[in-house]
Amino acid sequence: MLALLFLNVSYTLFRVYVKDPVLKNAYVFVCNLNLCISYDGALMRVYIKGFGCSSSFADKEVLAGCLQAAGHTIIENPQNAEVVIYNTCAVKTPTENRMINLLKRVPKDKKLIVAGCLPLINLKRLKQEVHFDGVIGPAFGERIVEVIRKVSRGIHVVELTEAAMNMPRLDLPYLRINPKTSIIPISYGCTGSCTYCCVRFARGKLRSYHIEDIVNRVERDVSEGICEFWLTSQDTACYGKDRGFTLAELLQCVCSVKGNFFIRVGMMTPDNFLNIIDRLLEAFRHKKVFKFLHLPIQSGDDGVLRRMNRLYSVKDFVNVVKRFRRAFPQSTLATDVIVGFPGETKDAFNRTWKLIENIRPDITNISKFFLRPETSATNLKPCIPPLEVKHRSALLAKLARHIAFERNSIWKNWSGEILINEIGKAESVIGRNFAYKPVVIRHINGSKCARNLLGKSVSVRIIDIFQSYLAGEIMKNTC
Secondary structure: OHHHHHHHHHHHHHHHHOOOHHHHHHHHHHHHHHHHHOOOOOOOEEEEEEOOOHHHHHHHHHHHHHHHHOOOEEOOOHHHOOEEEEEEOOOOHHHHHHHHHHHHOOOOOOEEEEEEOHHHHOHHHHHHHOOOOEEEOOOOHHHHHHHHHHHHOOOOEEEOOOHHHOOOOOOOOOOOOOOOEEEEEOEEOEOOOOOOOOHHHHHOEOEEOOHHHHHHHHHHHHHOOOOEEEEEOOOHHHOOOOOOOOHHHHHHHHHOOOOOOEEEEOOOOHHHHHHOHHHHHHHHOOOOEOOEEEOOOEOOOHHHHHHHOOOOOHHHHHHHHHHHHHHOOOOEEEEEEEEOOOOOOHHHHHHHHHHHHHHOOOEEEEEEOOOOOOOHHHHOOOOOOHHHHHHHHHHHHHHHHHHHHHHHHOOOOOEEEEEEEEEOOOOOEEEEOOOOOEEEEOOOOHHHHHHHHOOOEEEEEEEEEOOOOEEEEEOOOOO
């Protein structure tokens, strides 16, 4: 552990005083090689799977990369593993239930390490219902190597005391889920204190990476053939508030990196977006930035928003949407809604329904409200009967599906370039246009052709419309 501390401190000094990119890459290589050289435990077959948000998947990529760098074998089938690691999510009660059921099914002859948000959200239940060999928090980084060493020797590990302050280096090794997409956490934690949110107990307060560290990571990934970046956080719009930076500044710096790539900006709260709206809209104008906005409203009623302790009004949300769509008429809007929050009257729900009908988001993620451990919402009354919550959710979901199809219909017969970023099912590939609309290309001539298309930009024409995607055809065969 002292060696890891030394490497982290020396890397910080190296980043500040050394500017030559070749020297920096050489130092990164030496640091990562040290993971393998310094490991003195048994080498294991490890299965690792992630759940939840994009930050969680970024954490999973680093855990897998550090273990592989240390000499362990990362395998695809849990049945053949000696160690099973689940990087968990517990944002909602049904999600937590699924995680617990999955963990309980892990065979007793395998070492089980529970990582991610669940141990910090409901450790009591985890201890009561699951037999595990180790628990660690999110963003655990290279310290997973030491945990594996201890667990392999029969030592029970609980590493949660400083979990809400974890911030692993961005130059650590990682195994990408998608070979052409890089998920970069630009910060951890947030500046909010929403009454329903349990994730803040796991992720902690805002901790932003330095712009230079993020740019260095982007340069490294571009040199390795990455063509799509997900800049992710619990709230990307609050990035840098703890260090005197802004998301707009970060985007400008990342866009200045040479190479052909695109950037998807993750979820932003309306209040933090409004604080930098002019500079942020200007940054979004760059051709490398997808014209995609994930802006959660949660409720269309100001009274409910206040009970949620959301720091914006419905008017603020509408203002951001109008400004964004005025700047980018062809764009994609995603939003989130919680149905059945304590005190949500029928009139309050109707205002949410009306807002969605008027704003017409391309994507509306609807969640039924569930009480979460230790959140202040557990003390709010009155609670909405489950059947009423289910009814409201169904009504809103029906409206959201109708609007999604209608919004996609606008793209019928559109032609232009898309970036192929995913191999689909049954000889198909999936790409994204400048507005991050998913376009499915079917009847690709074999898996080899599909792999050759991955990471390429191709010209397509939209030939059919569906609720959640567009169907297209390639205008010129590029295989």
